[in-house]
Amino acid sequence: xxxLFLVLVSVAVLTxxxxxxxxxxxxxxxxxxxxxxHDGGQSFIAGKKIRExxxxxxxxxxxxAELHLENKKAKKSWRYFDxxxxxxxxxxxxxxxxxYAKDSGNVPACN
Numbered sequence: 001x002x003x004l005f006l007v008l009v010s011v012a013v014l015t016x017x018x019x020x021x022x023x024x025x026x027x028x029x030x031x032x033x034x035x036x037x038h039d040g041g042q043s044f045i046a047g048k049k050i051r052e053x054x055x056x057x058x059x060x061x062x063x064x065a066e067l068h069l070e071n072k073k074a075k076k077s078w079r080y081f082d083x084x085x086x087x088x089x090x091x092x093x094x095x096x097x098x099x100y101a102k103d104s105g106n107v108p109a110c111n
Contacts (some may be wrong), residue, residue, distance in 0.1 A: 026096025029089050031044045033080055050101040057094035 030045075038044040048056075056063040065081040067072040080086055100106050 001017055015101050021091040021095035023092075023096050023099050025089070026092035026094070026099075027095065029093045033077070036070035037074065037077060044105075045097055045100045046102045048097075048101055049103045053094065053097045053101050057090065061094065 034044075054069065065086065068077050068081045098104070
């Protein structure tokens with residue numbers, strides 16, 4: 001009984017740990033995909049509060065994708081926001097954007 005409980009707890013801890021988002025991965029995504037259009041990015045990230053970023057990043061970033069897909073000026077990014085790659089990496093990007101939001105008190109180093 002104790003061994004079974006220990007195995008179940010171990011599996012649960014490993015599963016939960018691997019599903020967490022990583023800020024540094026979100027930063028990589030942001031630098032690779034967003035910086036070129038958003039002029040360095042720091043003022044862009046800090047332009048929204050935590051609550052706004054959370055709203056945009058709900059449902060695997062659907063709000064942020066729609067914002068870009070509806071804007072003709074963002075035509076360069078349409079392919080990315082319509083891709084599976086975007087939806088797979090959304091949790092990391094969301095973690096990064098929320099971590100460095102206007103009211104978080106943190107300053108990103110996107111260089």
